[in-house]
Amino acid sequence: MSKTYLLFRIQIINYLALNEMKQSGQKKKTAITLAFGVVTLMFLLCTYNWFTALALVELGKQAFIPAYMVSVSSFAILFLTALRSNGILYGSHDLDLLLTAPIKHSEIISSKFLFMYVLNFLVAFAFMTSGGVVWMLHTPFDIFPFALYVISLFFVPFIPMCIASLLGLCMVYIGSFFKNRNIFAVLFSFISLGLIVYVANVNMHSGEGITNIGVMLANQITKLYPPAVFFLDHSSISAPIRLASFIGISTVVFYLFIKFVSAQFRSLNDIASTSSKYRSNEKKVLKHRSPFVALYRKEVSQFFHSYTAVLNAGLGVISLSVFSIFLIFASPEQLGKYIGMDNIHHFLSIYGPIIISAMLSLSCPAAFAISLEGRNIWIVQSSPVSIKKILNSKLAMNLTLHAIAYCLAILAFTTRVQMDTLQIISTLLIPIAFSLFSITLGLFLNKKYPNFTWENEMIIVKQSLPVIITSLISMLTVVGPIMLHWILPLPLQPLLWGIAVVMIVASAIMYQKACKATYI
Amino acid sequence: MAILEIKNLTKIYKNKKKAVDQLTLTVDKGDIFGFIGGNGSGKTTTIKAVVGIHNINQGEIFIDGHSIIKEPLTCKSKIAYIPDHPNLYEHLTGYQYINFIADLYNVPTSKRKQRVQKYSDLFAMTPALNHAISSYSHGMKQRTAIISALVHQPKLFILDEPFIGLDPKASYLLKQVMQECVANGGAIFFSTHVLDVAEKLCNKIALIHHGKLIASGPTETVKGNQSLEAFFMEVQNI
Numbered sequence: 001m002s003k004t005y006l007l008f009r010i011q012i013i014n015y016l017a018l019n020e021m022k023q024s025g026q027k028k029k030t031a032i033t034l035a036f037g038v039v040t041l042m043f044l045l046c047t048y049n050w051f052t053a054l055a056l057v058e059l060g061k062q063a064f065i066p067a068y069m070v071s072v073s074s075f076a077i078l079f080l081t082a083l084r085s086n087g088i089l090y091g092s093h094d095l096d097l098l099l100t101a102p103i104k105h106s107e108i109i110s111s112k113f114l115f116m117y118v119l120n121f122l123v124a125f126a127f128m129t130s131g132g133v134v135w136m137l138h139t140p141f142d143i144f145p146f147a148l149y150v151i152s153l154f155f156v157p158f159i160p161m162c163i164a165s166l167l168g169l170c171m172v173y174i175g176s177f178f179k180n181r182n183i184f185a186v187l188f189s190f191i192s193l194g195l196i197v198y199v200a201n202v203n204m205h206s207g208e209g210i211t212n213i214g215v216m217l218a219n220q221i222t223k224l225y226p227p228a229v230f231f232l233d234h235s236s237i238s239a240p241i242r243l244a245s246f247i248g249i250s251t252v253v254f255y256l257f258i259k260f261v262s263a264q265f266r267s268l269n270d271i272a273s274t275s276s277k278y279r280s281n282e283k284k285v286l287k288h289r290s291p292f293v294a295l296y297r298k299e300v301s302q303f304f305h306s307y308t309a310v311l312n313a314g315l316g317v318i319s320l321s322v323f324s325i326f327l328i329f330a331s332p333e334q335l336g337k338y339i340g341m342d343n344i345h346h347f348l349s350i351y352g353p354i355i356i357s358a359m360l361s362l363s364c365p366a367a368f369a370i371s372l373e374g375r376n377i378w379i380v381q382s383s384p385v386s387i388k389k390i391l392n393s394k395l396a397m398n399l400t401l402h403a404i405a406y407c408l409a410i411l412a413f414t415t416r417v418q419m420d421t422l423q424i425i426s427t428l429l430i431p432i433a434f435s436l437f438s439i440t441l442g443l444f445l446n447k448k449y450p451n452f453t454w455e456n457e458m459i460i461v462k463q464s465l466p467v468i469i470t471s472l473i474s475m476l477t478v479v480g481p482i483m484l485h486w487i488l489p490l491p492l493q494p495l496l497w498g499i500a501v502v503m504i505v506a507s508a509i510m511y512q513k514a515c516k517a518t519y520i
Numbered sequence: 521m522a523i524l525e526i527k528n529l530t531k532i533y534k535n536k537k538k539a540v541d542q543l544t545l546t547v548d549k550g551d552i553f554g555f556i557g558g559n560g561s562g563k564t565t566t567i568k569a570v571v572g573i574h575n576i577n578q579g580e581i582f583i584d585g586h587s588i589i590k591e592p593l594t595c596k597s598k599i600a601y602i603p604d605h606p607n608l609y610e611h612l613t614g615y616q617y618i619n620f621i622a623d624l625y626n627v628p629t630s631k632r633k634q635r636v637q638k639y640s641d642l643f644a645m646t647p648a649l650n651h652a653i654s655s656y657s658h659g660m661k662q663r664t665a666i667i668s669a670l671v672h673q674p675k676l677f678i679l680d681e682p683f684i685g686l687d688p689k690a691s692y693l694l695k696q697v698m699q700e701c702v703a704n705g706g707a708i709f710f711s712t713h714v715l716d717v718a719e720k721l722c723n724k725i726a727l728i729h730h731g732k733l734i735a736s737g738p739t740e741t742v743k744g745n746q747s748l749e750a751f752f753m754e755v756q757n758i
Contacts, residue, residue, distance in 0.1 A: 285615040285616055285619050286636060287619065287629060288623065288628060289623045290623070291623055291624050293623070294619075294620050294624060298609065298612075301609075301611060301612065302609065302611065376608065376609055378573060378601070378603050378607070379608070381572065382571040382572060382573060382599075383624040383625070384593045384594075384597035385593070385596075385624055518592065519572075
């Protein structure tokens with residue numbers, strides 16, 4: 001058994017907590033719920049891509065399906081890997097052990113890339129399989145291109161993984177010159193991702209003047225992700241040569257990148273694990289505050305010092321803030337023009353509360369705030385502070401995050417969007433109910449299913465049961481009323497008010513239950 | 521007068537393992553009480569139940585006359601706990617961490633400044649406390665944890681393997697601090713594998729084996745004529 005495989009196997013066991021799942025009934029339940037969450041997400045992705053592919057078939061452009069799926073899945077992989085590559089590649093907790101073991105750097109790196117590859121392959125699979133099936137059903141049968149499509153599925157994650165890891169590498173390197181590297185890392189990540197999305201969006205819109213829909217689609221697909229050009233039907237180059245070129249280029253790029261990272265691994269890890277040069281001033285620090293304020297300040301500091309937490313749980317709040325600032329400084333008409341909507345005021349006045357609520361629900365650090373204590377949990381467990389106070393500090397931290405984005409959003413909507421009084425009241429109050437519900441639900445679930453023995457924050461921030469369940473339920477509370485409004489159709493405003501009341505009651509019950517506990 | 525009373529303590533984990541079985545012991549004011557036992561004997565479980573980290577299945581724990589089950593906050597305000605591996609908030613500086621603990625225990629500013637100054641000088645941590653804890657060695661983290669425990673002057677000091685990772689000077693200073701705490705009317709309850717230290721430092725010891733209390737009382741009475749090490753080995757072979 002090769003060392004790369006051994007390391008990969010250990011990572012899978014550790015990351016997915018496979019041994020813990022076998023141990024007790026509670027862990028088994030957790031595993032089943034987690035698996036259910038992942039399967040649901042995969043199902044939703046597959047369904048979405050199935051319908052997208054069908055839409056292309058209806059346009060008579062089924063030949064574009066492979067390129068489209070490759071383009072979109074690569075973009076998704078790039079986005080997802082950029083958020084987590086550093087947590088896996090550099091500065092992870094197992095590095096001290098690995099670096100002292102008789103293992104080559106290339107084997108460590110290969111195992112880590114293999115691990116990332118498996119996660120990303122699942123993303124590519126979810127995107128490309130459903131689209132591919134639609135394509136095959138609506139294309140005259142020819143085994144050769146179909147087989148090549150299936151083979152290429154295994155190579156699609158290579159290039160986006162390299163680009164995302166390169167971004168991470170730049171961040172580690174440039175961040176080493178900054179005093180507060182976590183804040184730099186978060187800013188760098190958001191700016192990079194923002195730039196990627198912006199450039200892709202601009203490129204995709206650049207072909208709008210083209211009247212031939214086929215040319216326009218080809219233009220958009222290749223501008224979103226240039227290597228997708230290999231999957232477009234060019235009569236001059238045969239499909240086998242194009243796909244063989246794609247596989248060859250992907251493999252070479254991937255191989256060279258792993259070689260490069262292996263060569264620089266030790267120095268990159270030294271940079272990533274160098275301790276902060278931060279100094280505090282004793283006179284300012286030794287100051288009496290109430291236990292709640294002390295806990296709250298600790299929560300804020302703990303959250304902002306976790307790059308993974310800010311990047312993942314801050315996404316909704318930052319997106320809402322950016323959207324609101326855009327709405328304040330640009331006119332809603334400009335926004336409407338940009339997203340191709342004529343009656344933007346009407347849209348925003350009706351869907352405003354749900355837009356704000358959805359983005360706030362995306363940011364729920366409360367769902368991992370207790371687990372984030374990790375092995376430090378003994379400090380609050382043995383301190384003379386009530387469970388209620390500890391939970392309140394975590395709620396307050398999440399509410400503060402929401403409050404910043406909420407205030408900006410309210411300012412933007414009330415000043416820039418034409419709304420009647422009832423719509424203004426809805427925009428003001430309904431997001432508060434959604435915010436309280438998602439935060440309380442996250443905290444309640446984390447209180448019930450904490451994990452203090454993690455080695456990598458990624459496990460609790462992205463893959464933990466409370467986070468997945470909170471995300472799914474929050475998603476349902478947002479999508480549910482919209483679907484009911486569209487399908488039945490029920491009036492949206494009364495529906496939202498009804499759900500908001502249910503949420504407030506549910507939040508109060510969950511809060512009471514969580515605070516009654518004697519142990520955390 | 522008893523500052524810690526453990527009566528018939530039984531702790532069974534979710535995997536049905538009985539970690540502590542009907543344990544009863546008393547720590548009086550002025551005691552330096554050594555809690556001795558092999559790996560997995562139930563020392564840490566007992567300590568975690570006393571400080572309110574673990575719930576218990578049976579029995580009672582009283583700290584200065586208050587029940588840890590019924591009045592956990594009153595009990596916790598009277599104790600300071602230092603675990604075997606002092607995992608502290610790495611992103612905070614030493615000063616920030618100590619101040620955080622002082623806030624949780626409501627220590628007035630003037631007293632905290634005076635105590636932080638005294639103990640950070642004593643443990644040679646004054647300059648280092650300005651730096652982030654992530655840059656500390658194991659021993660420095662241990663010393664920071666000790667300073668933060670001393671800042672609220674507990675009546676009962678509970679330490680789990682306190683001498684692991686400390687250099688000889690810091691070990692000596694910790695022993696001095698323990699003596700000082702006892703002289704001021706407090707008490708010390710600590711687990712250790714270092715039998716020599718226990719023999720020299722503790723006026724009372726208790727020995728736990730497979731979750732059951734084997735012996736408890738004044739050190740001289742418990743070990744008899746033999747050394748503590750010989751007594752310990754005798755028990756391990758039961």
